[in-house]
Amino acid sequence: GKAGANLQNLAQVDPPLWFMEGMAEYLSIGPEHPLTASWLRDAAVTGNVPTIAQMTERPDKYFPYRYGESLWQYIGERWGDAAVGEILQNATTLGVARAFQRQLGLTLHELSDDWREAVLAKYLPQAATLDRPRSFAQPLLTPKKSGGEIFLAPALSNDGSLIAFLSNGNAKRGELFIDLWLADARTGKRIKRLVESTVNPSFxxxxxxxxxxxxxxxxxxxxxxxxxEGKDVLYILDVARGRVRKRLDLPLDGVTSPAFSPDDRRIVFSGTRGGLSDLFIVDVDGKNLRQLTNDKYGDLQPSWSPDGTRIAFASDRGPGTNLANLKLAKWTVSIIDAQTSAIQTLPAQGGLNLNPVWSPDGRQVAFISDRTGIPNVFLFDFADSQHYQITNVLGGVSAITEYSPALSWARGADKLAFTYYERGDYTVWMVENPRSRKQAAFVPGATRDFAAGYIRPDTTLRRLDSLTLRPRAGAPTSVYRGPSGARQSSVVPSTESSGNTAASVAALNADPDFALPDTSRFREAAYKVRLHPDYISSPSIGYTPNYGTASGGTAFVFSDLLGNHQLAVSANIYGRLSDASVFVGYANLSRRLQYTTGISQDPVYVPATQSSQQFSGFTRFSSSYVRYVIRSAFLSGQYPINRFTRFETALQFNAIGQSVVSLVTDCNNSFCADTRQVDGESRPSINYLTPSTAFVSDNTLFGNTGPVVGRRMRFQAAHTLGKLSYSDLLADYRRYDPIIFNTLTLATRVLTSQSIGRDEGFFPKYIGRPDFVRGYDRANFNPYDCTSAFGETPTCNNAELVGSRVVVANAELRFPIIRRFDVGSSFGLPPVDGLIFGDAGLAWSKGLKPFLTRPENYDSETQRYPLTSYGAGLRVNLFNLAILRWDYAVPQQHARKPNWTFSLGASF
Structure with missing residues (x-):
């Protein structure tokens, strides 16, 4: 069959995250993973081992990578790794639940119970032999002492008085993201936030x-x-002032783990170039960049020795690495001479060894190693070339990944800080004089492997007696047809029963030569752009007998495999092609400079006159409309400066055709004939070209119905030439300041749009819209009465709302009313937000004089002043399809009565 076909089918099944991500972890890492073991051990001790149902419903709470990997590990050890592949295959046609039941003979509920029992049986006995950090260390950074929820990458100052770390902050103040903080290393109390990330374009x-x-x-x-701007940058920060002292833009793809030399004149770091990581040294002023290592091995987490002559680092170099067949050994700690670049790998390292830090006298190196199946702190003594285990913790000395830095040693104070995983949290603990915990030298094999499997076989492929693995009484069973006949799927044959036994995941991972494809036989082909449909709307067809016209419409969206090329086509036809709404647009997103081009046609009908004429025996009723057919062709481009800021430019040509259309109905005393359309005179087309450019910045975060934190701005300039001539300037600035994050937000906006030039009044602006100044529209007048039709002077009693130049200011205090209301199933009522608002707006045109307040002896023919209103409103998120808006507004001018306004659209 076609390669990948089953994966396409599986995507249609929509398996839970633990199924796919957990399987990916298990197949790529293998059955023994100390990081996953730490998570499961912690869950077992704290009584938080989830059920499969909980993993499915709450992947945000039960991390699918760790728990899913553990479940697949259990399945692989109990039924054999071939069962993993069989379940994957069956899930594409049977669905996830039936695939498990067919292959294992167990329902997901039964499998969940068995797995949870195995987790508890494996990890609970281990707890009695392991230490909690409180028995030998002091908590330094915890939610109770320091606020926040997660504490990563601790870095102690040399005298041990300060600690820098990565953490979130107070959620009520909107400090949700992982930022760089400074705290007192004696009390754990936060001092200040040094760097705000995620919403800051510099970080x-x-x-x-x-x-x-x-x-x-x-x-x-x-x-x-x-x-x-999409590239790693090395910063040097003034700690006292909290300002960047130096920014080093280095010619590298990646930069991590910088470390000052003892004389503070140089910085060593791990740099990535062409996918390979090496060690580099650079002066603090950015000069004299020097590459220390230059090979195909990975080099991470460098640390200077106290005398500045050596650098400890983690690397995958060593006797277990064979780059010829892509066999990489576990990472080990190595020492490099800072002058000669000679490298020495520490002897007798087992497991994964990372994050080396030097003792104050330079005679030892501490690092994190999972050689016992648990990430712990180990010490290597150069005097006797022996390893010493400093901690023997229950959870693990680790951060989010096994390669994340989690260790820091203050040389001047002889204090060791480490990140510890417990109860689902990452906290930082402090050990005074860590070398005092040095006991007997570590002997490989003398301690148990705490990451070992649930069912320990004698060999990699051997399983326990299948009789102990029979399904429970009464449970449905399935059979597996193998080379030697049929067997129950829960019964795994011994390795002696067949010479054709499938290899295990562990064996395959250990043997990189197994089934490696011959890359010399690969056939390369240039990528070709082929568009395929992404979305097709339901077509609509209709007929209006009174007017004798048929209508219909549909829309298509196409894209290529990478999503770099997109084509959208939509059409709605009303009787004849001249009354059709058509749009064709193409977007090219393949480069940093992205562009969009397209054409469109839209008919617009504006009421003109109504009349009736008496004829012999009948009356003719006639309604006249001015029909505008707007045809456009456009080309626009945008160039992002960073994640939040971009420049835009556009060129648009418009041709506006004008004609008069009448709808005529003849009626006698008892009968009216069908209404017919009569075309009248045509007017000359209005053709014009509008180039524009804009600067846009946006770092907002959205809640249920609108932004809750951040700021947005758009500054745009456009000039229209051709039959029309005028310039248009727009400045739009918005802020969203959380008083209590996601609970109470102050949203403000100041906007001005001004047209200047000969034809500035041709497209007048209207501030009575419900998203500008509320309270002056509903039940007061029809909007089209005050928006002149393409150059005609508006005539209405509220001309103060219309002009070629407008200024609008808004303020809203937003708060949630209903977050989500579940009604006993996955369906819930939509979220509802409330708000209190105040609006102000001023519209004027050339020849009118604007004032900040209503002048005495106000003359509406020559003067304008701001109109204001206040009120309250509701916003309803209609299942992410639309935002419903209800506003109760109290106008402050013209003695208008308070009124309700209903509209659609997100809040500003």
Whole structure:
């Protein structure tokens, strides 16, 4: 069959995250993963091992990578790894639940119970032999002491008085993202936020998974890395002032884990170029960049020795690595001479070894190792070349990934800080004089492997006696047809029963030569853009007998495989092609400079006159309309400067055809004939070209019905030439300040749009819209009465709302009323937000004089002043399809009565 076909079918089944992500972890990492074991051990001890149903419903609470991997590990050890593939295959046609039942003979509920029992049986006995950090360390950064929820990448100052770390802050103040903070290393109390990330274009993202900051030895500067404009940048921060002292834009693809030299003149870091990571040294002023290592091995997390002559780092170099067949050994700690670049790998390392830090006297190196099946702190003593286990914790000395830095040693104070995982949280603990915990040298194999499987076989492929694995009484069973006949799917044959036994995941991962494709036989082909339909709307067809016209419409969206090329086509036809609404647009997103082009046609009918004429025996009723057919062709482009800011430019040509259309109905005393359409005179077309450019910035975060934090701005200039001539300037600035994050937000906006030139009044602006100044529209007048039709002077009693130049100011205090109301199923009532608002707007045109307040002896023919209103409103998120808006507005001018306004659209 076609390669990948089953994956396409599986995508239609929509399996839960634990199914796919957990399987990916298990197949790629194998059955023994200390990081996953730490999570499951913690869940077992704290009574939080989830059921499969909970994993399915709450992947945000039960991390699908860790718990899903553990479940697949259990299945692989109990039924054999071939069962994993069989379940994947069956799920594409049977669905997830039936696939498990067919292959394992168990329902998901029964499998869930068995797996949870195995987790408890495996991990609970281990707890009695392991230590909690409180028995030998002091909590330093915890939610109770420091606020926030997560604490990562600790970095102690040399004297041990300060600690820099990555963490979120107070959720009520909107400090939701992982930022760089400074705290007192004695009390754990936060001092200040050093760097705000995610919404700051200079610090788009802090490298929280793989990097760690570093204090200078005098404690005045802090080196860290962050992403700016899509590239890693090395920053040196003034700690006292909280300002960037130096920004180093280095010619590298990635920069992580900077560390000051003992004399504070240089910084060593791990840099990535062409997909390979090496060690680099650069002066603090950005000069003299020097590459220390230059090979195909990975080099991470460098740390200077106290005398500045050596650098410890983590690397996958060593006897277990064979790059010829892509076999990579576990990472080990190595030492490099800062002058000669000679490298020495520490002896007798087992497991994964990372994050080395030097002792104050330079005689030892501490690092994190999971050689016992649990990430712990180990110490290597150069005097006797022995390893010593410093901690033996229940959870794990680790952060989000096993490669995340989690260790820091204050040389001047002899304090060791480490990140610890417990109860689903990452906290930071402090050990005074960590070398005092040095006991007997570590002997490989003398301790148990705490990451070992649920069912320990004698060999990689051997399983326990299948009789102990029979399905429970009364449970449905399934059979598996193999080379030697049929067997129950829960019965796994021994390795002696067949010479054709499938290899295990562990064996395949350990043997990179197995089934490796011959890359020399790969056939390369240039990528070709082929558009395929992404979306097709339901077509509509209708007929109006009174007017004798048929109507219909549909829309299509196409894109290529990468989503770089998109084509949209829509059409709605009303009787004849001249009354059709048509749009064709193409977008090219393949490069940083993105562009869109297209054409469109839209008919617009504006009421003109109504009349009736008496004839012999009948009366003719006639309604006249001015029909405008707007045909446009456009080309627009945008160039992002960073994640939040971009430049836009556009060129649009418009041709507006004009004609008069009448709808005529003849009636006698008892009968009216069908209404017919009569075309009248045509007017000359209005053709014009409008080039424009804009600067746009937006770092807002949205809640249920609108932004809740951040700011947005747009500054635009456009000029129209051709039959029309005028310029248009727009400035739109909006802020969203959380008083209590996602609970009470103050939203403000100031907007001005001004047309200047000969034909500035041709397209007048109207401030009575429900998203500008509320309270002056509903039940007062019809909007089209005050918006002149393409150049004609407006005539209405509220001309103060119309002009070629407008200024609008709005303020809203927003708060939730209903977050979500569940009604006993996955269906829930939509969220509802409330608000209190105040609006002000001023519209005027050339020849009118604007005032900030109503002048004495006000003359509406020559003067204008702001109109204001206040009120309250509701916003309803209609299942993410539309935002419903109800506003009760109290106008302050013209003695208008309070009124309700209903509209659709997001809040400003």
């Amino acid at each position: 788009e993202e802090l490298r929280l998974l793989y990097s760690q900051s570093s204090f200078s030895n005098d404690g005045k500067s802090l080196a860290f890395t962050a992403q700016r």
